[in-house]
Amino acid sequence: MKIISHHCRFSGGNVYICGPDDGGTALIIDPGAFPRELIEVLTFHRYELGAVVITHPEEPMIHAVETIARVYRIEVFGGVDRIGSIPCRNITEEEELEIAGLPVHAIPMPAHSRESVVYRMEEVFFTGPIIHAGTLGRTVNAYAQALMVSTVRDRMARFGESSVILPGIGPATTIRAELNLTPFYRAEVDDIRV
């Protein structure tokens, strides 16, 4: 599998394209826009989009998904029933899926929001705005934040601390770096020790 990281200057976020090494059907994660440069990336790698995967639906993403659906025959996966006018396979519990021919492990993150889902492919997590390097995504209260920390520990760290996190915002990181360097996780350890 090949993962192409792309910083979208229109949305300001990261978009990831995953597909076979030698081209074919690919999936796109969190397109905040669907500009010409993304089409060029797809063409360069000989990819055709078969699916859109959403970690957390936001307004610009809805427009992007609707645009992509006009160009490609796609399936959409996320934590909701619809993305704009496009039907979406709603992921409500942890499950193994096959998306665009690729094995994907989906982990809902209700601590972030009811619609939030983290995806794992091989040893890489795609976390959108839910977790990013050195911090956590926004949560509604301290309880939700603590719940998110324990979800990362229980549901993500079990796959190994060398697993990579590719977030929707900012640089790549690893589970090991987050657990050891981000105060949220260390604070929880300190709380337990006290």
Add this chain to the structure above:
Amino acid sequence: MFETTLEGGRGSDASARIQEIFHHEQRLYRLVAERRSFTGVDFSDHATMWVSFASSAFTSCNFVGSHLENTFFDFARFEDCDFGDLNAFNVSFAGARFNRCSFIGATMDQCNFNGIDAKSCDFSDSSLRRTRFINARLTDVRYVNCDVSGAIFSFSHREGVVFKQSNVEDARL
């Protein structure tokens, strides 16, 4: 994504093996080379992609003009290394220690320097857009004429750090 592991055990000197690979290949791809040591290795003008050098030690290594992408140096140690004119994107140096390293003229957009401990390092004339230095300990580090738009330095401990002619108003200090 990481398909092969570099020969040799934990803590072994892998310098000769990497040089040998570079003799035949222009890039390292999908490789795990964790907990190794590298001394005087010339990475210049080579590329790495999906490589993990986590917890490795680099002494007097040359990364000038290298192209690094999705490469992980978490908790590594760098001494007297030259990253001048490096081109890095989405590279993680989280928790790494840097001593007397030069990053002059490097492009390191969207890189992860969270939790690093850097002493006597120079990032002058570099591009650090959206790069994070959260919780970093920076001692005698120079950021002269840098593009730090969208960079985050929150909770960093800074002593003798120089931000001159850099667009710090676009960064989060």
